[in-house]
Amino acid sequence: MKRTSLAGDSCPVARALDVFGDWWSLLIIRDASLGRRRFGEFQASLGLAKNILTTRLRTLVERGILKTVPASDGSAYQEYVLTPKGHGIFPILVALRQWTEEFDEHPDEIATIMVDRAKGKPVKKLALLSQDGRVLSATDTTLKLRPAKRARRLATA
Amino acid sequence: MKRTSLAGDSCPVARALDVFGDWWSLLIIRDASLGRRRFGEFQASLGLAKNILTTRLRTLVERGILKTVPASDGSAYQEYVLTPKGHGIFPILVALRQWTEEFDEHPDEIATIMVDRAKGKPVKKLALLSQDGRVLSATDTTLKLRPAKRARRLATA
DNA sequence: CTTGTGTGGTTGCAATATTAAACCGAATGC
């Protein structure tokens, strides 16, 4: 089987999926962003096998999404918290949430809505904007080859 | 293995992952949003086993992400194109792309950048806005229980 | 200090998914 690795892929979507594109990682990250920190909290919340949770936490730490912190409630156990790189996944969670809110067949089964903490009102949909502020749809965008980074301070001739 | 189904979960993130959260589906959707339509195009582009591609395409069709259209270049084969529900996944792809662009250890390996088709300039980062237009970070948001939909036209007393 | 319990894992084994490769019929191309 050997899940083909996407780490060397040139597509940024594939590269992201290589890091947290498996069945559980994003749910662990979601839980972490909701404030869960302990092994037992994740296990109880997600209901996954403990050995799987162990390996997922380990690779998420290896990849810089989570870090372990020595303690928090005084006990000698460790906790798992998001790094900045892990917090950066937040917009992806929002996008997933909003897709379900818009397209799910049984939206009545969705338990929660995301609100602006200050006002308590639902957030707006994520919008993709151009540099001059227009809202862009998929068809308004295209991909360009990334310009090669020019070598600094090295003469090209 | 029996991947535990997330379809009945009350979390919208989990529900989305249940639909296209496996190793290949999002990459197929990415390819479809780039205009690929044929079985062979997907297989060549992704390099996955053909039987897996077969089952993935079938479940994506079942779940309303893709639909088969009878032909397009006159040949008697069928093609796979995104439904509106499938096109709705676009912001998720953008969010994944932007996460890699911001946090990947080897950003020089990313081949493409997403640009505004009209102007050719890079798009801005997805922003989460409140109803009154403030940009929200993860800590500016919280989750609230979804208010139950009240039955229409039925007196509550 | 000894027993008991909860936390945070590890280890086996059975079940399942992925892969690569062979095979195959129908549709095209020549």
Add this chain to the structure above:
DNA sequence: GCATTCGGTTTAATATTGCAACCACACAAG
């Protein structure tokens, strides 16, 4: 008509997941 491509299906080998049992350590009570 003949070879090739397209779009799969089948098969066997291999990898991953899930479940359950086990285990070590920390901590608390006595």
